Amino acid sequence: MKEIGGDMLLVAAMVAATMLTRFLPFLIFRGGKPTPPFVVFLGKTLPYATIGLLVVYCLKTPILSVASQLSGQNGGEIIKNPGAWGIPEWIAVFAVAVLHMWKKNSLISIGIGTVLYMVLVQAVF
Amino acid sequence: MKWKTKELGYAFPKTVPVLAGYLVLGAAYGMLMAGNGYGPFWSVLISVVVYAGSLQYLGVSLLVSGVNPLYGFVLSFMLNARHLFYGISMLDKYKNVKKFKPYLIFALTDETFSVLCGEVTPSELDRDQVYFWIAFLDHCYWVLGTWLGAMLGNALTFNTAGMDFALTALFVVIFVGQWSEKSGRKPAILGVGAAVLCLLLFGEDQFIIPAMAVMLAVLFFVYNNRKVLESKEKEAV
Numbered sequence: 544m545k546e547i548g549g550d551m552l553l554v555a556a557m558v559a560a561t562m563l564t565r566f567l568p569f570l571i572f573r574g575g576k577p578t579p580p581f582v583v584f585l586g587k588t589l590p591y592a593t594i595g596l597l598v599v600y601c602l603k604t605p606i607l608s609v610a611s612q613l614s615g616q617n618g619g620e621i622i623k624n625p626g627a628w629g630i631p632e633w634i635a636v637f638a639v640a641v642l643h644m645w646k647k648n649s650l651i652s653i654g655i656g657t658v659l660y661m662v663l664v665q666a667v668f
Numbered sequence: 669m670k671w672k673t674k675e676l677g678y679a680f681p682k683t684v685p686v687l688a689g690y691l692v693l694g695a696a697y698g699m700l701m702a703g704n705g706y707g708p709f710w711s712v713l714i715s716v717v718v719y720a721g722s723l724q725y726l727g728v729s730l731l732v733s734g735v736n737p738l739y740g741f742v743l744s745f746m747l748n749a750r751h752l753f754y755g756i757s758m759l760d761k762y763k764n765v766k767k768f769k770p771y772l773i774f775a776l777t778d779e780t781f782s783v784l785c786g787e788v789t790p791s792e793l794d795r796d797q798v799y800f801w802i803a804f805l806d807h808c809y810w811v812l813g814t815w816l817g818a819m820l821g822n823a824l825t826f827n828t829a830g831m832d833f834a835l836t837a838l839f840v841v842i843f844v845g846q847w848s849e850k851s852g853r854k855p856a857i858l859g860v861g862a863a864v865l866c867l868l869l870f871g872e873d874q875f876i877i878p879a880m881a882v883m884l885a886v887l888f889f890v891y892n893n894r895k896v897l898e899s900k901e902k903e904a905v
Binding site for chain 2: 546549550552553554555556557558559560561562563564565566567568569572574578581582583584585586588589590591592593594595596597598599600601602603604606607610631632635636639640643644647649650652653654656657660661663664665
């Protein structure tokens, strides 16, 4: 029982910390008081910057692969080992972006991009 | 309050990319937990109440090594610090939300945030219900995926490798959509630039918080410069 109690406590800590990160801005800047102008400015700019951050977060592995290739480690391996450059990710991201600029339909862009990526990692590379 | 199906019908297609991603990543989480001796009770419970993908993955090793809850709290806060930005970004949008507001804040994951932050609900629909359905459906997908993973274990025969790319694709689609609004290009470039710079400098495990700091510093600088410009213009008039 002692162990279950410890696990429960740890889960409670994870819940509390996560809730804090999600609720804090709303607790600090309540509806009643006027929001500071800099925070209003952040509210208009951060959505764009944050999505940029999330894109990089998802692509961190291919970005680091390219960086390590460019910095000279395993130079010239691209023909022998295209996976080392994160090629499947780059092809699929490019396809998603082009499809979305062209068709402007989220489900088509995401669906085709994901299937393309699955084919690339399962059957090609 | 009257529940209407029109809102659900409108919200569901917007969550389909999240459905694909969350089923796969949720199932992977359920399997990982099961492999470490934590059955469906634990994994489903955690997916319901914690509901934060990257933290839950880290949480497996925290549970296995039985870390001090206080240390777990600090680590969880650091890993999830990016949620602070989602909250600030949604302050305006959530300001006039009457129903479900606490739940909408609780359920603000990376994916729900990115779907909601560009959401413009047609005026004939109940906006609060649309927000709720998007948030709640995403939550259900995550819990369902976790449960499936915990129950099926490695019995899956369908090769799902690469299916989690749906979430990357979702973020790319939202990025491209925002790019077409010209006013958002500079902050978008800032976000990508700060993240790539910090990724290269600090490595993949600890670049988010430095990147957030760089973004805040640059935005503060831009904001102050703009204020100086505006007051100069006023003086000139």
